[in-house]
Amino acid sequence: MFTANFLRSVSVAALLVPSVGFAQTAAPTPPSAAPAAAQSSSSAPAPSAATQAAVDQRIRTLQSQLGITEAQMPLWTAFAQAMRDNAAATDALFTQRAGAVATMNAPDNMHSYAQIARAYADNTERLATAFDSLYASLSDTQKQAADTLFRQQATAAAQPKARR
Numbered sequence: 001m002f003t004a005n006f007l008r009s010v011s012v013a014a015l016l017v018p019s020v021g022f023a024q025t026a027a028p029t030p031p032s033a034a035p036a037a038a039q040s041s042s043s044a045p046a047p048s049a050a051t052q053a054a055v056d057q058r059i060r061t062l063q064s065q066l067g068i069t070e071a072q073m074p075l076w077t078a079f080a081q082a083m084r085d086n087a088a089a090t091d092a093l094f095t096q097r098a099g100a101v102a103t104m105n106a107p108d109n110m111h112s113y114a115q116i117a118r119a120y121a122d123n124t125e126r127l128a129t130a131f132d133s134l135y136a137s138l139s140d141t142q143k144q145a146a147d148t149l150f151r152q153q154a155t156a157a158a159q160p161k162a163r164r
Contacts, residue, residue: 046088047087047088047091047092048091051087051088051091054087055083055084055087058083059080059083059084062149063076063080065145065149066138066142066145066146066149067141067142067145068142071137072134072137072138075130075133075134075137076134078130078133078134079127079130079131079133079134081130082126082127082129082130083127085123085126086123086124086126086127089119089123090116090119090120090123093115093116093119094116097112097116100112
């Protein structure tokens with residue numbers, strides 16, 4: 001029970017962190033990643049088509065919600081690529097874990113959790129760094145929109161979830 005809940009939380013968080021404010025606009029999706037074209041600059045394995053579609057939809061929605069301008073596109077592109085890379089890396093870790101979990105002993109299981117948690121923290125740091133540069137380029141109106149979206153997402157994520 002704990003294992004399933006932990007994995008579900010980490011996988012959802014991996015996608016939601018970069019998609020602040022999307023809880024209202026998109027249905028929850030499994031952990032996922034980015035288009036094959038975007039993978040050319042990444043060392044992460046290619047994610048599933050469903051993953052690619054989910055991440056791309058989140059990227060398009062956030063771009064629209066923030067009103068990204070043509071001048072901001074280079075920074076936006078770097079941020080979007082970080083989202084894609086993070087989703088691909090997370091997808092790969094969960095696929096690897098799913099293939100091994102049936103034969104893991106307790107210590108292996110705990111180390112697998114630790115590997116996922118470290119990857120999630122590293123990915124989130126890379127995403128935050130990419131966002132720092134983008135945020136600095138935003139107008140005051142865009143910054144207010146970003147601040148609101150991030151607050152809404154954090155508030156929604158902090159709400160207790162119903163037990164299954």
